[in-house]
Amino acid sequence: MRTLLKVMLSIAAIFASTFILGRVLGILTEDNVREWLQIASTLSALTVIAVVVALLAIDLFVAVPTLTIVILGSYFLGFEMGFAAAMTGSAIAAFGGYAICGRWGEGALAKVIRNEDERADMRGAFTSHGPGMIMLSRAAPILPEVTACMAGMTRMPLIRFAMFWVVGTLPYMGIAAYAGSVSTLDDPRPAIFAALGLYAAMWTGWFIYRKYWMKGGARLLV
Template sequence: MVERILAPVAAWIIAVISASGYLGIVLLMAIESACIPLPSEIIMPFSGYLVSTGRFDLYLVATAGAIGCNLGSIVGYEVGKHGGRAFVARWGKYVLLNMDHLAHAEHFFARWGSITVLVCRLLPFVRSFIAFPAGVARMPLLRFHLYTFIGSWPWCFGLAWVGMKLGVAWRTDPRLSHALHYADAAVVAVIAGGVIWFIGREIKKRRARQL
């Protein structure tokens, strides 16, 4: 059931990037940074795959991803600034965000202060929620965006680089080409599996807590 629902999400991610180019990357990464479950671990590697085809430039892909992170983070920052934990407690479940996610981000922020925004942008999962405690703490907006961009760029670059290298391998290694037949179909399968795994895991966690 979950697979039937989420497979179109993966196809939509591919369609947005394929049709909209760099702007599509900005849009999807903005959604991811606004705490909506579109994992950057899926978005950026597929963008890197398109680098291997000659469609995109690796550095521009990373920059587009980082810009998207900044734009999406505005939502988390403003919600944290004006709504705080009460907003997450009431509405977080609709985007697979819970108090545990926020608690991890708040722990990092309480210990390390503003530099946490930069560091946590390099960490899976926590990176998407760090804007909330930054907003609660009313971190200076210019510093927040500067740290967000500096931390997000290498993350986006690294994921895109992996996707690019895999794309090159699929296209140049005859053994892989023979096994996979069509690189595009393989990428679709990987992305669909990644999205299904990520969201399915969050749904299982929520059901376990309700028991």
């Protein structure tokens, strides 16, 4: 378990460095996202869709304000198109991370964890606890990308990863997209309440899962 946390923290540190760099350089901030989507909305709905998908897709490489993108995108597009764009962009990031780490992750892992027994223990720990981590990964920035990379690196079957990813991502994106679609500049309360509610629900889920996990019950998810 300690090895699993070490690897996840190492991956998280890489993503966090892009987040910090982006803030220092003043790129991919919430203000940037809002401005780009406003400009895109003056052109066409397809332009807004393209911007939303592109921003969420590059989240694999550079941390972006995901919830802001989904809410604002759905404000301009409406629920159906906003939700579809959000799921598409997020899927590109998630399955892209899975594929990249599935192809090259083992080699990188061997350089970080040289002991084969420790690597085997890490894979076993993620097999047991990875499903819960994937489903609740939207509780915090960077965690969705970290868990996607871990799934690929540990060779979790694609269909299994996809199932847990959909369970955790679809309701999150659906609620965020709906809140954005019914919000207005004069009444942003639906978006605000949705953001607060989503984070509260996810963190409550993490709290319950950790208690369940500590009792060994998470192994039933395998």
